[in-house]
Amino acid sequence: MATAARVDLDGNPIKQITICMIGAGGFIGSHLCEKLMAETPHKVLAVDVYNDKIKHLLEPASLPWADRIQFHRINIKHDSRLEGLIKMADLTINLAAICTPADYNTRPLDTIYSNFIDALPVVKYCSENGKRLIHFSTCEVYGKTIGCFLPKDSPLRQDPAYYVLKEDASPCIFGPIEKQRWSYACAKQLIERLIYAEGAENGLDFTIVRPFNWIGPRMDFIPGIDGPAEGVPRVLACFSNNLLRSEPLKLVDGGQSQRTFVYIKDAIEAVLLMIENPARANGQIFNVGNPNNEVTVRQLAEMMTQVYSKVSGEPPLETPTIDVSSKEFYGEGYDDSDKRIPDMTIINRQLGWNPKTSLWDLLESTLTYQHRTYAQAIKQTMSKAVPSS
Numbered sequence: 574m575a576t577a578a579r580v581d582l583d584g585n586p587i588k589q590i591t592i593c594m595i596g597a598g599g600f601i602g603s604h605l606c607e608k609l610m611a612e613t614p615h616k617v618l619a620v621d622v623y624n625d626k627i628k629h630l631l632e633p634a635s636l637p638w639a640d641r642i643q644f645h646r647i648n649i650k651h652d653s654r655l656e657g658l659i660k661m662a663d664l665t666i667n668l669a670a671i672c673t674p675a676d677y678n679t680r681p682l683d684t685i686y687s688n689f690i691d692a693l694p695v696v697k698y699c700s701e702n703g704k705r706l707i708h709f710s711t712c713e714v715y716g717k718t719i720g721c722f723l724p725k726d727s728p729l730r731q732d733p734a735y736y737v738l739k740e741d742a743s744p745c746i747f748g749p750i751e752k753q754r755w756s757y758a759c760a761k762q763l764i765e766r767l768i769y770a771e772g773a774e775n776g777l778d779f780t781i782v783r784p785f786n787w788i789g790p791r792m793d794f795i796p797g798i799d800g801p802a803e804g805v806p807r808v809l810a811c812f813s814n815n816l817l818r819s820e821p822l823k824l825v826d827g828g829q830s831q832r833t834f835v836y837i838k839d840a841i842e843a844v845l846l847m848i849e850n851p852a853r854a855n856g857q858i859f860n861v862g863n864p865n866n867e868v869t870v871r872q873l874a875e876m877m878t879q880v881y882s883k884v885s886g887e888p889p890l891e892t893p894t895i896d897v898s899s900k901e902f903y904g905e906g907y908d909d910s911d912k913r914i915p916d917m918t919i920i921n922r923q924l925g926w927n928p929k930t931s932l933w934d935l936l937e938s939t940l941t942y943q944h945r946t947y948a949q950a951i952k953q954t955m956s957k958a959v960p961s962s
């Protein structure tokens with residue numbers, strides 16, 4: 574509940590602000606809107622082309638926060654209303670992007686436009702109007718670790734200096750241009766550099782967020798239910814879809830890549846600290862992830878299979894996984910990040926934030942949500958499907 578006595582990390586009272594949130598209808602945006610409505614007095618101008626994931630916050634008009642959130646159906650590629658909304662707000666948060674790997678090598682132009690060109694006016698309007706900007710980048714800007722170029726048996730591969738990703742020290746290592754997977758990371762890197770330059774030359778107050786695999790309810794879509802049947806979402810939704818349909822989970826190139834997963838609700842706490850502590854967040858680039866939740870994609874598949882069996886009451890599949898090549902799964906031009914461990918020094922020092930939720934616990938609450946939300950609809954579509962003769 575919103576209270577008058579809320580204070581920031583330095584003990585100063587927190588004033589009510591208006592936030593222009595672009596991409597508010599997406600996975601992260603929906604959780605951030607929920608948090609802001611339930612726990613703060615702030616107002617949100619929610620900009621997106623879709624609002625399905627925030628419908629529960631917009632209707633009915635009797636909701637306690639109804640006068641603090643407004644939805645604006647705007648495509649930021651071509652809508653002159655954007656500047657007006659940024660001017661009305663104290664802070665702009667830009668989440669809008671194409672950010673599913675299946676698109677990077679198959680729709681590289683849309684990916685580059687979305688992550689760089691379309692973000693340019695947002696940065697410009699913030700800079701020209703003296704407005705603060707929190708921009709969502711990605712951990713993919715680090716690309717591959719230095720360690721992955723060492724010989725396979727090199728003991729240095731075990732040395733954190735060769736794999737921990739640090740905002741102010743690690744290089745950004747992408748593959749060759751024909752590996753179009755990196756079009757996303759490269760576009761994100763260039764917009765980071767532009768924002769940084771606006772800060773240095775024109776005094777823009779900015780914060781850049783590099784999320785490390787935030788996962789939880791409402792992430793992406795389940796193909797054939799609330800998204801295209803042939804669509805390929807990010808790994809949480811791919812594996813959820815397989816589990817809901819009792820089909821083996823597909824491991825791309827053996828599932829050897831490693832990821833650290835953080836629970837969306839933990840990560841949103843970090844974003845709220847950034848919003849409410851501008852003096853500590855401005856001018857910073859923050860890793861936001863959970864270094865304690867590292868698994869290979871194969872281990873993730875195994876854990877999700879166990880957790881899903883627990884929450885659904887269905888026995889685990891006899892053949893829980895199958896291997897698939899990246900070319901078959903994603904097409905030509907795919908490449909992968911080998912390992913992603915966030916260094917936490919800067920976010921600890923500036924905001925005192927640490928993630929709390931273990932991978933098992935976050936999968937349990939997320940898969941409970943997936944089962945409750947989708948199991949019935951999947952059963953219905955599967956029973957309608959005519960078996961091929």
Ligand SMILES: NC(=O)c1ccc[n+]([C@@H]2O[C@H](COP(=O)([O-])OP(=O)(O)OC[C@H]3O[C@@H](n4cnc5c(N)ncnc54)[C@H](O)[C@@H]3O)[C@@H](O)[C@H]2O)c1
Nearest residue numbers: 596598599600601648649668669670672709711784786787
């Ligand atoms: N989820 C993660 O773990 C993660 C990791 C790294 C980076 N990020 C970054 O965080 C941001 C949000 O990610 P998400 O997971 O919530 O993705 P998402 O796809 O769920 O949300 C993005 C939202 O932006 C909207 N959008 C896209 N283009 C738009 C346009 N032209 N005009 C208006 N709205 C538009 C989409 O409709 C969508 O609702 C992205 O910038 C993404 O690159 C997310």
Ligand SMILES: O=C(O)[C@H]1O[C@H](OP(=O)(O)OP(=O)(O)OC[C@H]2O[C@@H](n3ccc(=O)[nH]c3=O)[C@H](O)[C@@H]2O)[C@H](O)[C@@H](O)[C@@H]1O
Nearest residue numbers: 672674711712784785786787807808811823824825830870
């Ligand atoms: O979330 C992040 O921090 C960033 O990383 C993601 O990239 P990635 O982790 O590679 O994307 P996922 O789709 O979640 O895939 C994770 C791993 O699982 C593998 N995978 C995916 C799907 C599947 O069915 N099977 C499978 O083995 C992929 O090849 C990859 O190695 C996306 O690029 C962005 O959302 C974001 O910027």
